[in-house]
Amino acid sequence: MLSLQNQRQPKTTPLVDDYEVSDTVLGLGINGKVVQCTHRLSKQNYALKVLLENEKARREVDLHWRVSECRHIVNIIDVYENTYRGRKCLLVVMECMEGGELFQRIQDKADSAFTEREAAQIMHEICAAIDYLHSRDIAHRDLKPENLLYTTSQPNAILKLTDFGFAKETFSNYTLQTPCYTPYYVAPEVLGPEKYDKSCDIWSLGVVMYIIMCGFPPFYSNHGMAISPGMKKRIRTGQYDFPDPEWTNVSKAAKDLIKGMLNVDPSERLRIQDVISNKWIAQYNDVPQTPLCT
């Protein structure tokens, strides 16, 4: 069902008329690569994401465009639909996030991590982005530190969510407005399959919070491989802990919040409203500045 949102239309004039495209690859998204480009008139630098035009790419651009005003989501400046080497492409011009990835900042901390208050502030910014999405019935579905970028490398930089390659609308196809089945026979999964898309964002949020607090993930394979049967089992059964020395001085509030997000039962798992209103997040300025160094 095509959503009746006032969808913006991509420009069909050549992007190269307005921007000079450099071959500096800034990153690789799920659906396409990101290069740097410069606006010819303002000389301003931007990030350009090149997507081969298809249904998936159109959905990514449509969903990202709808939420692009959020302060904690990478803004879309312009979208062009051009034919490039005989292929129809969607060219997405976005603000240039010169501060790099949250992943890099965590790695730069090497084996330590952030102070508990810095971690709470980072979580507050990510929660603002997820809350903006979930309240508009959109799930991101690929929340990870690599998709969280800083505007600049300054201390007051803003953290923003990007890469909507896996994003999905989560509206239920059975609402009071469209009772398309006789209620007697409608199956439970028809009434609300989508809620699990949103709750998988909360699980990822729990993993991200765990990593920014201690510098390593709650679930990992013991030989540093990507995934292993043991790791899958530990995720499915929620088998993780808060090992000393990294977690010795961490507040109970922070650990309880992680437990609420890493609940293996999606229907029991915290919702974004529970997380964003949690004291540890809401009053991140009052969170103790406990150094989380190992």
Ligand SMILES: O=C(c1ccc(-c2ccc(Br)cc2)o1)N(Cc1ccccn1)c1ccc(N2CCNCC2)cc1
């Ligand atoms: O995969 C990781 C890993 C460490 C750090 C990260 C990491 C992941 C994403 C981000 Br964003 C940022 C950091 O991942 N492993 C598993 C592993 C095992 C064997 C060989 C290679 N890797 C890991 C390594 C060490 C620890 N420990 C350090 C000492 N205290 C106890 C925990 C925990 C996990």
